[in-house]
Structure formats: C-alpha cells, structure tokens
Amino acid sequence: MPLKVGKRDLVIDLGAEKLLIAERANQKIAVEVKSFISASPVSDLEQALGQYLLYEDLIRTQYPDRILYLAIRWQFVTRFTLAFFKKRLCKSYLKAVI
Secondary structure, X not given: OEEEEOOEEEEOOOOEEEEEEEEEOOEEEEEEEEOOOOOOHHHHHXXXXXXXXXXXXXXXXXXXXXXXXXXXXXXXXXXXXXXHHHHHHHOOOOOEEO
C-alpha cells in the first residue's frame, strides 16, 4: 500500500511481520502485525506509535475508506499492563488488535 509524502513514496512498514489488507461488506482495513522483539519494549513502542500516527494520517487522507490497525502480540502487552494499553493508547488514538 504505497503512500505519498510530498514527492516521495512511502510504504507502510512499522517493523512489521506482515501487512494484512481485508474487506468485509463496506469496511476496509489495513492491519500491521508487529513483533516488538528488541531488548527495549519502550523503544519498540515509541517507534511503532510514531510510525502508526504518520501512516494513519496519510491513509486517512489518501485512502479515506480504509482504517489502519496495529496488531500487538499479547506477550508484548504483558510487558506493560493491559490497563496501560486500554486507558492510554486504545482509547486515545491507537486502533489496536491485541
């Protein structure tokens, strides 16, 4: 799924294992499946969130019929707390699949 950033092309890559594109009825989604395998979970999260925000904004503009989700492995969530993800991330701006 190429995105335009000025004159440059950008391909979605949140350090993802894979990008899944799906459609059901009138709903179109893109899901980034992320591993979060570095030694620093905070660094992984910072990088993924920054990229997610950029890509989500570009997708909203260039593919308004598609919604971006970030797939987060349960093992990564348990390195923090589920409450952290629910209160601070998922309810604010991040659309996540855990």
